[in-house]
Amino acid sequence: MLYFKRWQVIGILLVVLLGFLAVLPNFMSRDTLARWPSFLPKSQMVLGLDLQGGSYLLYQVDRNDYIQKRLKDLTADIRKTLLDNPRIGYTGLGVQGDGVQLRIRDLTQLDDARTRLGKLRNPLDASVLSAGSVYEFDLTVGDDGLVRYTYSQNGLTQRVRQIVQQSIEVINRRINGLGTTEPSIQRQGDDRILVEAPGVGDPTRLKALVGQTAQLEFHMVEGSLTSDQANASPPKPGVTRVPDRSNPQLIYEVDDSALMTGQDLADAQAGFDQTTNEPVVNFRLTTGGAQKFGDVTAKNVGRPFAIILDNQVISAPVIRSPILGGSGQISGGFTVPAANDLAILLRAGSLPAKLTIVEEQTVGASLGADSIRAGIAASIVATVFIAVFMIVCYGILGAFADLALIASNFLMIGILTTLGATLTLPGIAGIVLTMGMAVDANVLIYERMREEAHAGRSTLAALDTGFRRAFGTIIDSHLTALIAAVALFELGSGPVRGFAVTLAIGIISTLFTAYLVTRLIVAGWVRWARPKAVPL
Amino acid sequence: MKFPIRLIPDGTNLPFMDWVRIRTPISLALIVLSFALFFTIGVNQGIDFKGGTIIQAHNANGPVDIGKVRGVIDGLNFGDVQIQTTTSNGQTDALIRIALQPGGEEAQQQVVDKVKTALGSGYSLENVEVVGPTVSGELARSGTFAVLFTIAGIMLYIWFRFEWQFGIAAVATLVHDAILTVGFFAVTRIDFDLQSIAAILTIIGYSLNDTVVIFDRIREILRKYKQMPIREVINLATNQSLARTIMTSLTIELALIALFAFGGPVVRSFTAAMIWGIFVATASSIFIGGPILIYFNIRPRMVEAKAEEEAAKATDTTAAGA
Numbered sequence: 001m002l003y004f005k006r007w008q009v010i011g012i013l014l015v016v017l018l019g020f021l022a023v024l025p026n027f028m029s030r031d032t033l034a035r036w037p038s039f040l041p042k043s044q045m046v047l048g049l050d051l052q053g054g055s056y057l058l059y060q061v062d063r064n065d066y067i068q069k070r071l072k073d074l075t076a077d078i079r080k081t082l083l084d085n086p087r088i089g090y091t092g093l094g095v096q097g098d099g100v101q102l103r104i105r106d107l108t109q110l111d112d113a114r115t116r117l118g119k120l121r122n123p124l125d126a127s128v129l130s131a132g133s134v135y136e137f138d139l140t141v142g143d144d145g146l147v148r149y150t151y152s153q154n155g156l157t158q159r160v161r162q163i164v165q166q167s168i169e170v171i172n173r174r175i176n177g178l179g180t181t182e183p184s185i186q187r188q189g190d191d192r193i194l195v196e197a198p199g200v201g202d203p204t205r206l207k208a209l210v211g212q213t214a215q216l217e218f219h220m221v222e223g224s225l226t227s228d229q230a231n232a233s234p235p236k237p238g239v240t241r242v243p244d245r246s247n248p249q250l251i252y253e254v255d256d257s258a259l260m261t262g263q264d265l266a267d268a269q270a271g272f273d274q275t276t277n278e279p280v281v282n283f284r285l286t287t288g289g290a291q292k293f294g295d296v297t298a299k300n301v302g303r304p305f306a307i308i309l310d311n312q313v314i315s316a317p318v319i320r321s322p323i324l325g326g327s328g329q330i331s332g333g334f335t336v337p338a339a340n341d342l343a344i345l346l347r348a349g350s351l352p353a354k355l356t357i358v359e360e361q362t363v364g365a366s367l368g369a370d371s372i373r374a375g376i377a378a379s380i381v382a383t384v385f386i387a388v389f390m391i392v393c394y395g396i397l398g399a400f401a402d403l404a405l406i407a408s409n410f411l412m413i414g415i416l417t418t419l420g421a422t423l424t425l426p427g428i429a430g431i432v433l434t435m436g437m438a439v440d441a442n443v444l445i446y447e448r449m450r451e452e453a454h455a456g457r458s459t460l461a462a463l464d465t466g467f468r469r470a471f472g473t474i475i476d477s478h479l480t481a482l483i484a485a486v487a488l489f490e491l492g493s494g495p496v497r498g499f500a501v502t503l504a505i506g507i508i509s510t511l512f513t514a515y516l517v518t519r520l521i522v523a524g525w526v527r528w529a530r531p532k533a534v535p536l
Numbered sequence: 537m538k539f540p541i542r543l544i545p546d547g548t549n550l551p552f553m554d555w556v557r558i559r560t561p562i563s564l565a566l567i568v569l570s571f572a573l574f575f576t577i578g579v580n581q582g583i584d585f586k587g588g589t590i591i592q593a594h595n596a597n598g599p600v601d602i603g604k605v606r607g608v609i610d611g612l613n614f615g616d617v618q619i620q621t622t623t624s625n626g627q628t629d630a631l632i633r634i635a636l637q638p639g640g641e642e643a644q645q646q647v648v649d650k651v652k653t654a655l656g657s658g659y660s661l662e663n664v665e666v667v668g669p670t671v672s673g674e675l676a677r678s679g680t681f682a683v684l685f686t687i688a689g690i691m692l693y694i695w696f697r698f699e700w701q702f703g704i705a706a707v708a709t710l711v712h713d714a715i716l717t718v719g720f721f722a723v724t725r726i727d728f729d730l731q732s733i734a735a736i737l738t739i740i741g742y743s744l745n746d747t748v749v750i751f752d753r754i755r756e757i758l759r760k761y762k763q764m765p766i767r768e769v770i771n772l773a774t775n776q777s778l779a780r781t782i783m784t785s786l787t788i789e790l791a792l793i794a795l796f797a798f799g800g801p802v803v804r805s806f807t808a809a810m811i812w813g814i815f816v817a818t819a820s821s822i823f824i825g826g827p828i829l830i831y832f833n834i835r836p837r838m839v840e841a842k843a844e845e846e847a848a849k850a851t852d853t854t855a856a857g858a
Contacts, residue, residue, distance in 0.1 A: 050802065060641070060670065202661070356641040359671045360648075364662035367592070374800030382794035386787050393783065395540035426731065429795055429803045433738070433810070436791030440784040444749070447780045454546065473752045476697060477745040483693060484741025487686035488734055490678075496734045503738070536540065 002464050002523040012516050016407050019509075022414030045417045047198075048424035048498060051372050053365030054198035055206060059355040061163050061191045066353035067151045071095045074120060074137065074149060076256055078102065079238070081116050088113050090147075093237075099150035107145050114141050124155050134158060160191045163352045167193060173348035174209050193355065203362050205341070211355050213310050214345035216262035218293075219254035221304040221316050227251055245312040246333060252313050254306050259296050264289025268346035270339040273331060279339040280331040283346065290326025298322035307332075309342075375428035382432045383409075390439055394446050395535050400521045401442035404513040408438045411509035416502065424498035434506030440477065441514030445470040446536060453534040462534050463526065467519055478511050543786075544779040552827060553771045559823045567712065570719025579721045582729025583665060585679070587636035587672035589647045592622060592663035593655055594629045600659075605630045608654045614647065622801065629662060641668040679733040683714070686737055690744050694751075701832035702751050709825040710743045710817075717813045724808070731806040739813030742788070746821035750777045754826065758834070766834050770826045778822070785818040 004012075022041045025033055033042055049056050075095060082088045089105035104113050122136040136159065137149040164187050171185050171193070183197035183206075195210055197203070222239050230251045235241050244250040268283045285293055297319045306316045307330055314332040334342065386405065390398035412431065416423065449466030457465060485507060488500035525531075583590055593605060606619050609632055616635035621628050632651065637643040644666050652661060667675075687707060694703035717736050721728045753773035757764065764772075789811060796807040 058671065203664075356668075357645055357666070358641050358668040360645075360664065360666040362661070362664040364592075364594070364660075367662050371800050371802060374798055374802075378795045378797075378799040381798050382791040385790040385794055389787060389790060391540070393540050393543065398540065425800070425802050426734070426806070429799065429806060432791050432795050432799070433788065436788030437742075437784075439787050440745075443780050443783045443787070447777075447783070450546075450779075451776070473749055476748045476752060480690060480693060480744040480748055481741045483689045484686055484737050484744075487682050487689065488737050490682055490685060496730050499734055 002460070002467070002519070002526055004520060004523055009520060012520050015512070016411065016517065019407070019411035019414035022418050023410050026413070026417060041418060043417055043420060045413070046420060046422045047368075047372070048422045048427065049196060049198060049361070049368075050363050050425050051368045051375075051423060052198050053363050053368035054196065055203040055363075056359075056361040057195045057197075057203065057207065057210065057357055058188065058359035059167075059193045059195065059211065060358045061160050061167070061193075062354040062356050063156065063160065063191070066159070066163065067098055067156070068095065069353070070136070070151065071098075071100050071149075074100050077120050078117065079256075081120060082113070084116075086112070088116070099148050101146070101148050104141075104145040104147060107143075110141070110143070110145060113147070117141065117147060120149075124158055157190070164191060164193060166352045167355060170349050170351050171195065171210050174344055177344035177348055192358070199365065203360075205337075207357070209341060209344065211357065212345060213351045213354055214262065214348075215310055215350040216265070216346060217308045218259040218261075219257075219306050219308060220259065220296075220300060221306050222253045222255055224250060224252050224316075242306065242308055242311055242313050245309075245314055252306050252316060254308070254313075259305060260285070260289050260293055262346060262350050264292065265346055268343045270336070270343040271329075273329065276331075278331055279334045279336045280329050281334070281339050281343050281346065282329050283327065285326040285328075287326070290324075293326065293328075294322055294324040298324075371425045375425060379428065379432055379435075382435055386435055386439060390442070394442075396525070397442075397446055397449075397522070397535060400518055400525070401439050401446075401514070403521060404442065404518040405435060405438050407517050408506075408509050408513035409435065411513060412502070412506045415505050415509060419505075421501050421505075422498060426496060427498035427502045430499040430502030431506065434503060434510060437481065438506070438510040438514065441470070441474045441510060442518055444473055444477070445514070445518070449534050450536045453536070459531055459534055460526065463522060467515075467522075471515070474511065474515060478507050481507050542779075544782055548778060549771075549775050550778075551771065552774045552822065553767050553830070555823070556827065559827070563712065563820075563824060566719065567715055570715045570722065573719055573722035577722060579718065579728035579732075580725045582727035582732070583633070583667050583672075584729040585672055585676040587644070587667045587669050589632075589634040589644060589651075589667075590663070590665040591632045591634070591648065591651055591661055592629050593632060593651070593659045594627065594662045595659055597658050599628050600630045602630055605632070605655065609634075609651065612650055612654055636669060636672070641670065644668050675730060679730060682733060682737060683740075686740055687711070690740070694744075694748070697748075698751055698755065699834075701829065701834055705825055705828045705832065706744055706747045706751070708828055709747050709820050710740045712820050712824060713739055713743045713813060713817045716816045717809060720809060720812045726805040726808060731803075732809060735806050735809040735813060738810060739817055742814060743817035743821060746781055746784075746817055747825035749780060750774055750821055750826045753777050754829065754834075767830060770829055774822055774826045781818060781822060785814055788814050 022043075024040075025036070025042050025044050028036070033044075036042055072095065075093060078093060078100065082090055086109075088109045090102045091105060093102040094100070104110055118139060120137070121139050124134045124136055134154050135152055136155040138152045139147070139149050141147050168185055168187060175183055175185070183195055186194045186196075188194045195206075197206055219240075219242075222236075227243070227249050230241055235253060238256050239253045240256055241251050241253055244252065264285050266284045266286045266289070268281055271280055271282045272278065273280045301319050301321060304316045304318045306313045308314070314330060330342070383405070387402040390401045390405075392398070394401065409431070412434065416427075421427075445466050448470045449462050452462035452465045452469070453459070482504060485500050485504035488503065489497055593600065595601070600621065602619065602621055609617055609619060614634045614637065618633040620631050622631040623629075634647055634651075637647055648661070648664055648666060652659075687710065690710065691703045691707050694706050714736050717739055718728075720726075721732060726732070750773055753776055754769055757769045757773050757776075758766075761769070792807050792811045792814065796804060796811060799807060
């Protein structure tokens with residue numbers, strides 16, 4: 001046990017050296033690193049949000065909101081389909097719970113209605129699992145003329161996944177438009193998106209940029225009324241009531257079908273109105289959008305249209321002349337940053353569904369700096385405590401254990417750095433705790449050596465047997481700790497995961513250093529000092 | 537005094553098996569007490585499991601006026617609200633805890649906005665944590681699952697490495713430790729959150745580690761002295777591992793004390809639970825894990841089969857080492 005082949009010695013020293021080299025970049029500035037030879041490791045440990053400050057926002061797709069939106073679209077489509085020639089009469093069209101219901105008046109037209117309405121079921125891409133195609137809506141047409149669409153649960157799962165994907169793309173574009181910080185945006189589970197933004201002081205702006213649906217629509221205005229009047233009477237069919245953004249008492253009645261939507265926009269930029277000098281958003285339409293808009297405005301000169309963002313009317317200008325150039329201006333009492341953000345949102349496109357924040361954590365930068373200081377202080381104090389304690393209890397062998405402990409720390413931090421793991425405060429706690437556990441293997445070995453020496457073995461034999469006999473126990477004790485670490489990882493939300501990862505890596509590096517590095521040191525010491533007795 | 541010093545003198549032979557009359561009542565009483573506390577006053581569930589909002593508000597123009605903050609927040613009618621002071625970076629801030637609001641995820645988001653507006657521009661929100669109803673439910677479930685998963689994994693491992701009797705004894709020990717740790721949370725009113733589950737899992741891992749080392753020794757003695765009564769075997773094994781058990785616990789406690797004193801407020805509750813848990817785990821591995829085996833009628837032949845395997849392995853390594 002105390003004899004090493006040359007390649008073994010080199011191997012062990014090499015691993016320790018690699019660990020040391022991997023840790024080094026953490027102590028250097030980026031400038032120094034840039035001049036660092038390319039064959040050496042360069043990665044630095046990523047600090048968690050709790051250490052550097054920042055925001056952690058967990059969004060979830062609002063399924064209900066999405067379903068309601070789609071049902072509203074469907075209602076408009078049904079109306080359009082049935083009004084086509086030959087016209088099919090119906091009553092009671094409307095959204096009911098998670099479906100749309102209507103009744104066909106003339107039962108002789110039922111077959112025609114069935115074919116026409118069937119086309120609105122909206123087939124989704126057939127998934128790998130189900131052979132038949134999946135529809136977004138399930139349709140039942142009763143012989144009594146009662147028609148009911150319901151949102152298909154099968155279709156929903158698939159849609160939600162697409163929504164998450166699209167949302168991530170949109171959010172990425174929005175944040176790139178912001179151009180300052182580099183947040184990470186990840187899918188989490190089936191219907192969630194995790195946005196982590198380091199360093200943002202107040203997340204209000206970030207939240208507004210990420211979470212706003214930013215659905216822009218232009219609608220013709222049919223009329224306007226006060227909210228009291230609106231409460232007193234139900235809206236006419238075919239119009240929707242939308243409140244004004246700055247004055248919630250003012251309710252506009254707008255035509256259900258949109259003149260154009262955010263998808264028709266080619267570009268949007270913040271600017272100033274040339275006459276009033278008020279901050280505005282200038283937009284340019286796509287070729288198709290420009291044509292559509294030109295036609296509509298030509299037909300409706302003198303009438304107002306509403307610019308609606310997320311179900312609020314920003315402004316309702318009157319069309320003075322046909323807008324043929326395909327560009328226009330949105331004004332609505334914006335501040336400069338608000339106009340900027342709106343331009344970013346419009347450029348990046350709207351979110352396919354509403355996103356709700358289900359979990360949020362924001363840590364101020366000074367608090368993070370505090371935590372780093374505390375973590376470093378705790379690590380140093382713990383190391384000193386343990387090192388002194390080991391020397392007091394095990395003398396020179398304790399000092400060897402301390403060397404192994406230092407090697408283990410380098411290895412652990414080196415592995416964490418190389419893996420690109422994120423260091424969190426619980427992670428630091430994991431490192432400190434592992435230090436306490438790291439010497440356990442040494443304790444097991446040394447206690448064994450004592451026993452063997454007391455049992456009358458020669459010095460060399462006692463040292464040797466100590467390592468050999470303790471091995472099984474060390475493996476047992478480390479593996480059980482590893483089981484706990486795996487469970488912790490499974491438990492897994494951010495910071496606890498950080499703890500689990502450092503714990504697991506610590507257990508592995510400890511196993512290596514306590515068993516191999518200590519043994520190597522002891523072997524060297526035996527050869528050099530030729531001890532007459534086990535110094536315990 | 538001789539150097540290096542021995543914390544546990546050589547040849548220590550304490551009659552652990554004779555202490556059953558003291559040990560069992562104490563341990564049972566603590567378990568009953570923990571259960572009683574858990575079901576009466578319960579643990580102080582943290583934001584992770586209960587949902588809600590925690591805000592650390594910092595006054596830019598000097599020390600925080602806790603009375604004013606309380607008045608402002610009370611005016612917002614959030615129901616269950618706790619306000620206390622917290623010191624970080626040499627500054628005293630207000631720590632505001634607000635219970636989960638009815639009305640789903642959006643209602644929680646409005647809490648932060650309302651507090652911010654109500655406190656006015658002099659205050660900045662240093663640290664904001666919001667957990668909505670969906671996530672808190674999930675965290676509670678996955679926390680429970682993680683504990684059960686660990687216990688099952690550990691049982692399998694011990695069964696594989698030892699005999700099922702050892703597995704049950706080990707699990708009894710760590711369940712004991714877990715229950716006493718929950719009791720600790722009930723008594724101290726420390727927030728019981730995801731970090732607490734992490735603490736319990738780490739304690740379980742450590743408790744097992746301690747117990748396994750003693751089991752290893754029991755097995756070894758059983759092999760060596762086939763005629764020795766099991767009672768003496770357990771006692772001898774516990775005594776022989778005592779130095780290691782105490783030493784390792786002490787080093788870990790030293791690390792934890794450093795963490796508790798210097799690691800800052802974020803990890804303090806976690807560390808406090810760990811300090812208690814490691815203490816309990818050490819005591820239970822000495823007083824419960826080994827001694828409980830006496831009820832399982834362990835016989836030397838039980839370890840025989842696995843012993844031969846290992847002996848064969850040991851000879852191989854010796855041969856290779858020579």
